[in-house]
Amino acid sequence: MTELSVDAREPEPGRWEIALAGEVDLDNAGAVEQRLQDLITNRARSVVLDLGGLTYLDSAGLRTLFTLANRLELLQVGLEIVVPADSPVRKAVQLVGLGEVATIRTD
Amino acid sequence: MVRPAERAATDIGTHTTGDRLRRIQTLTDTELARLGVDEMLAEMLERVRDLLEVDTTAVLLLDPSATFLVATATRGLEEETRQGVRIPLGKGFAGKIAAQKRPVIIDQVDHSNVMNPILREKGIRSLLGVPLLVGGDVIGVLHVGTLVPRAFTSEDAELLQLAADRIALATRARMTQAERTAAAALQRSLLPGALPSVPGLELAARYVPGGGGEVGGDWYDVFDLPSGRLCVVVGDVVGRGLQVSVAMGRLRSAVRAYALLTEDPAELLRKLDVQVQHFERDVMATVLCAVVEVDQSVAWVASAGHPPPVRALPGQAGELVAVDPDPPIGLVPTRRRGAHAVELPVGSCLVLYTDGLVERRHEPLDVGLERLTDAVRPGPAEQLCARIMGRLIGNETSADDVALLVVVRPGDDATAPLRLAEPAEPRSLRTVRQALRSYLGTVGASAEEMSDLVLAVGEACANVVEHAYGPGGGLLEVHLEMHGQRVSATVRDTGAWREARGVNRGRGTTLMHGLVDEVHVDRDATGTRVVLEKTLGGKP
Numbered sequence: 336m337t338e339l340s341v342d343a344r345e346p347e348p349g350r351w352e353i354a355l356a357g358e359v360d361l362d363n364a365g366a367v368e369q370r371l372q373d374l375i376t377n378r379a380r381s382v383v384l385d386l387g388g389l390t391y392l393d394s395a396g397l398r399t400l401f402t403l404a405n406r407l408e409l410l411q412v413g414l415e416i417v418v419p420a421d422s423p424v425r426k427a428v429q430l431v432g433l434g435e436v437a438t439i440r441t442d
Numbered sequence: 443m444v445r446p447a448e449r450a451a452t453d454i455g456t457h458t459t460g461d462r463l464r465r466i467q468t469l470t471d472t473e474l475a476r477l478g479v480d481e482m483l484a485e486m487l488e489r490v491r492d493l494l495e496v497d498t499t500a501v502l503l504l505d506p507s508a509t510f511l512v513a514t515a516t517r518g519l520e521e522e523t524r525q526g527v528r529i530p531l532g533k534g535f536a537g538k539i540a541a542q543k544r545p546v547i548i549d550q551v552d553h554s555n556v557m558n559p560i561l562r563e564k565g566i567r568s569l570l571g572v573p574l575l576v577g578g579d580v581i582g583v584l585h586v587g588t589l590v591p592r593a594f595t596s597e598d599a600e601l602l603q604l605a606a607d608r609i610a611l612a613t614r615a616r617m618t619q620a621e622r623t624a625a626a627a628l629q630r631s632l633l634p635g636a637l638p639s640v641p642g643l644e645l646a647a648r649y650v651p652g653g654g655g656e657v658g659g660d661w662y663d664v665f666d667l668p669s670g671r672l673c674v675v676v677g678d679v680v681g682r683g684l685q686v687s688v689a690m691g692r693l694r695s696a697v698r699a700y701a702l703l704t705e706d707p708a709e710l711l712r713k714l715d716v717q718v719q720h721f722e723r724d725v726m727a728t729v730l731c732a733v734v735e736v737d738q739s740v741a742w743v744a745s746a747g748h749p750p751p752v753r754a755l756p757g758q759a760g761e762l763v764a765v766d767p768d769p770p771i772g773l774v775p776t777r778r779r780g781a782h783a784v785e786l787p788v789g790s791c792l793v794l795y796t797d798g799l800v801e802r803r804h805e806p807l808d809v810g811l812e813r814l815t816d817a818v819r820p821g822p823a824e825q826l827c828a829r830i831m832g833r834l835i836g837n838e839t840s841a842d843d844v845a846l847l848v849v850v851r852p853g854d855d856a857t858a859p860l861r862l863a864e865p866a867e868p869r870s871l872r873t874v875r876q877a878l879r880s881y882l883g884t885v886g887a888s889a890e891e892m893s894d895l896v897l898a899v900g901e902a903c904a905n906v907v908e909h910a911y912g913p914g915g916g917l918l919e920v921h922l923e924m925h926g927q928r929v930s931a932t933v934r935d936t937g938a939w940r941e942a943r944g945v946n947r948g949r950g951t952t953l954m955h956g957l958v959d960e961v962h963v964d965r966d967a968t969g970t971r972v973v974l975e976k977t978l979g980g981k982p
Contacts, residue, residue, distance in 0.1 A: 337872050358875075361904040362868035391875065391893075393900050394950040423893040430956040431949045 337363040340388075341370055349380035356388025359396030368399040372406075381413040392424040397431050404436040415440055479616045483515035483609070490605050491517050494598060496586040498566060501574070501609065502529060502536050503582035506685070511536050511583055519587075521560050533557055536571060536583045543580055545572045545599040549591065561587065570594040572603045574610035581610055622657075625684040629657040630967060632691050637664050640672055642738050644850040646823035648831055650966050652798060652843040658682040659690040659727065660796045660845040665698060670736045673701050676748070676794040676847050677729040689725045693718065693771070697731070707731040707744035708779040711771065715746065715779075718772040726772045730765075730794055734786070738851055741792060744781040746771045749797050749811075752818045756789030756853065760818025762811060763792075789853040791820050798842035799834055810834070822859075822923050823850040825930045825962075828973040832962040853925075860922040866907050866915055866935065874903055874920055885924050887978050895929060895976055898957040901950040902933035902972040910937030910970065927978045936969040 339357035346352060353374060359367055375382055384400075386392065400416070407414045414437045418425050433439065477485065487499040498518035502511035511529040513522035532541040534557030539546050548555050548569040556562060556569070571585030584606040629651070637645040645664055651657045659679025667673050675697055679690045693714065700713045711731055718725055730748035734741045743751060743763065747770030754760040768779045786792060793814070800810030817833040818826065826848050835844065860881040864870035875896050882892045899920065906918045919934040954961050958976040965971075 336869065358872070360868070360871050360875075360900065361907060362871055391897070391900070393871075393897060393904060394953055395904060397949055423889070426890075426894065426957065427897055427953055430953055 336366070339363055339367060341367070341374070343374050349378055351375060351379050351382045352385065353382065354385040354388060358391035359389065359399070360391060360393045361395040364393075364395035364399050367396065368402060371399070371403055375403075375407070375412070377410075379410075379412050381415070382407060383415045383417060385417040386424055386428070387417060387419045387422060389422065389424045392427055394427075394431070397427065397433065400433060401436060404433075408436070414438065417442065479613060479620065480515065482612055482616065484517075486605070486609050486612075487515055487517040490584070490586060490602070493605065494570075494586050494602060496570075496592075497589045498564070498587040499585070501582060501584050501613075502527075502540075503574075503613070504531070504540065504580060511540055514582070519560065519564065521564070522558070525560070527558060527560065529558060535561070535569060536585060539571045539573050539583045539585070540580045543573045543575065545570065545603060547594045547599065549593055551587075565589055568592040568594060570598055570602060572599060572606045574606050574613065576610050576614045581614060584609060621684040625657045625687040626651065628684070628687045628691060629661075632661060632687075632694060634663060638666065640664075640666075642851065643672070643734070644823035644848075644852055646827040646848045646850075648827055648844065648846040648964070648966050650798075650831075650835070650840065650844045652682070652839075652841055657687055658798075658843040659686040660798065660843045661690050661694050662794070662845045662847040663694055663697065664847070665701070667701060667705050667733070669705060671705055672734040672738075673705075673707075674732045674734065674741075674794065674847065674849060675729065676796060676845055677727055678748070678796040678798075678845070679725060679727040682843075689722060690727075692722070693725070693727055693729075697729070705733055706781060707733050707742050708768075708781040711744050711746045711768070712776065712779045715771045715776055719775065722772060726770055728770045728797075732784070732792070732794065732849075733781075734849070739786060741784045741786055741849075742781045743784050744768070744779055746779070747773070749795065749800065751784070751795075752793040752815055753784060753786075754791050754793075754818045754820050755787060756820050758819075760793065760815040762815060786849075786851050788851055789820050791818065791823070791826060791848060791850040793818050793826070793830065794847045794849075795830075796843070796845045798840045798844040799830070799846055801842065803841065820850070820853075821925055822852070822930055822932075823848045824921065824932050824934075824971065825923075825973050825975065826850065828932070828962040828964050828971055829960075831964040835964075859924075860920070862918075862920040864918050864920075866911055866918040866937075868907055870918055871900060871903055871907065874918070875900060878920075878922065881922055882929070885929070885978070887929070891976065891978055894957040895931065895974070898954045898961075898974050898976075899931050899933060901953050902931075902974065905950060905972070906933060906935040906937075906970075910935035912937075929976050929978060931974045933972045933974075934969060 337358050337360050342354040344352045404414055416437050417440045418428050420441050483501050490499050500516040500519050501514050503514045505512050513527040516522045529537045531537055551566055566587040568591055569587045571583055573580050574582040633649050647662050661677050663675040665673055679686050696714055696717050700710045704710050728748040729746045732741045732743045743765050745765045745767035747767050750762045750765050752760045753763050763784050765782050769776050800814050817830045878896050916937050921932040923930045958974045960975040962973040
């Protein structure tokens with residue numbers, strides 16, 4: 336299966352920092368979505384999703400992020416997505432307009 | 443004595459007659475909708491026999507030449523269909539009904555009024571028959587008979603005509619459908635599934651049936667000649683439907699046969715013309731035949747009334763080749779036909795097609811031809827085909843069918859292409875990405891160009907994995923080529939593409955268009971090809 340690591344921390348209660356590294360494609364997008372849903376519990380107040388370690392993100396993976404953003408908006412949980420300026424997935428994120436549903440940061 | 447008794451029986455039976463009539467009128471109901479012609483007719487004849495209380499019923503259909511009626515379905519007269527009884531139009535009982543398009547009643551069957559010996563031998567005493575009409579055209583005859591004398595009334599005739607009208611419509615609908623299916627199957631079986639592999643040349647082709655799904659008489663063909671030359675043919679038999687497809691098949695075979703006798707395309711077309719004028723009275727066709735010399739530097743092209751081919755020289759736009767066409771095949775005796783030499787230098791291409799590609803209603807032909815010459819430029823054959831179909835057909839349905847055949851003589855400066863064929867499964871996507879990165883690294887793509895191309899091709903591949911095949915699976919084919927600084931990637935499947943399911947699926951397309959310079963998608967009966975092109979190092 337396409338390889339992806341998910342590193343999740345809760346530096347303060349209710350604030351989650353999740354870093355993805357590797358690749359997300361049609362093969363593992365479903366598993367990634369499940370993993371993120373399991374991590375982000377009802378107690379979460381804000382989530383920072385760091386895509387800095389991603390080398391590949393296709394439309395199936397982006398769909399997962401849109402679904403996550405919609406769900407968190409419903410739960411009134413803030414979502415910030417970190418995409419460094421030199422990230423290989425930056426262009427894809429911009430092209431599909433992920434910024435419309437979540438705050439995109441470059442740091 | 444007979445009349446009153448019959449009268450009484452009819453009165454008692456009035457209610458049942460109404461019911462039976464209703465059974466006839468429900469012929470087009472769902473109950474019968476899934477039956478084929480034969481089963482539908484068998485079922486209907488049974489109902490007619492009940493309705494009119496007769497001993498025999500029969501349907502005779504007009505054969506395609508419209509000179510004979512052929513016994514197609516019978517009840518109580520099975521010998522007729524088993525022996526394939528044929529009645530000439532205008533002769534005998536059934537023949538007269540068809541010729542005169544009106545009911546005929548025979549109270550006493552004898553030699554003078556019935557031709558078919560089976561009817562007499564069977565002991566049929568009285569007959570009533572009506573024409574099967576669709577929009578005023580006769581397609582056959584429905585008749586009923588009794589083994590005891592009976593005076594059929596005009597009411598009987600009206601009732602039978604009612605049934606006949608239903609039968610005629612249902613039969614015509616089924617035959618039209620069956621013809622279309624047969625024609626499409628024939629067309630598929632006659633077009634070469636895979637083009638021959640010719641060292642030094644690249645070949646690609648498309649065939650798309652016209653609007654309404656009805657196939658016409660277009661074909662293309664490519665084959666080796668004994669001398670090592672290559673014969674390339676595109677033709678168009680005028681008309682559409684099964685008969686035209688069948689004629690196309692014969693012409694295609696004839697071209698192949700004559701190619702073994704002569705390798706001069708003009709002489710080949712002359713022989714074909716003689717053959718068609720002798721054996722195929724109603725067939726007219728335009729044909730373009732090109733014979734490529736063994737060294738591939740020149741093609742000899744002969745045209746029988748066919749639109750001119752388009753050639754593009756290296757680095758130049760396409761131009762129409764002046765081939766000075768001779769008359770079409772099957773039109774007038776033509777003693778002399780000519781062939782023209784067309785140079786094919788390294789890096790050039792030759793495009794053959796049928797008029798469905800360039801002809802549009804309400805538009806002069808020149809406009810379509812100009813659109814075609816604009817679209818043609820030297821490049822890999824599959825990409826060229828995809829570009830031409832994308833520019834000239836796009837998302838429209840052509841009214842006429844379209845055949846396209848591209849012959850490319852590639853330049854020798856290109857890096858060897860990358861060819862991948864993987865099972866169309868999600869886990870193949872990673873394998874494809876790794877191969878793409880490695881290939882793009884060797885041709886000098888920057889990091890950004892590499893991620894753009896890998897993602898765009900990845901999206902096309904994911905589409906194949908998700909949409910091309912059923913549970914049986916299939917192949918995902920990826921082909922990458924360099925043309926100077928331009929990368930051409932083709933992603934191909936051989937499945938029946940279906941629309942994306944679920945939401946948010948338009949993003950893959952958005953990504954592809956945003957990441958590469960050109961995206962072409964084209965589908966035909968053999969599958970879907972997505973061609974992606976991007977120039978490395980910025981715009982040329």
